[in-house]
Amino acid sequence: MFSIRVFLQKTLILLQVTLSVVVGKTLMILFPNAMKRYILKMGEKSRMNKNPKFSYENWGPTFFSFKYLLFVLKVKWKRLEDEAFEGHPAPNTPVVTLNGEVHHLLDFMGGQ
Secondary structure (H helix, E strand, O other): OHHHHHHHHHHHHHHHHHHHHHHHHHHHHHOHHHHHHHHHHHHHHHOHHHOOOOOHHHHHHHOOOHHHHHHHHHHHHHHHHOOOOOOOOOOOOEEEOOOOOEEEHHHHHHHO
16 A cells, blocks of 8 residues: 555645646746746746855756656655654754765764
8 A cells, every 4th residue: 555655645735746747848038038037037046046056047947847757756756755753763864064965864973
């Protein structure tokens, strides 16, 4: 039963993200200036567009690409596996350091 639930969730996520990418890419083709303003407005929340090293021309066109689709699917599907319940052990989520090394959260606990 659990695998059917996860399969259905992954399928719905695939459909939702694919639809989002198709609509976003279509809007980028039909209304490039409006989409540029919209993406820059979204970037204000993370202050990404305040960094002079990041210009829209470098990262803006990557939105709604096939690589973007694969990345979003990977992140959303990974989140399905992380579960935390009161009284049970916390999930040992993988994290990446600034050096690019992959560790798990529990590796940083207790001075390890």
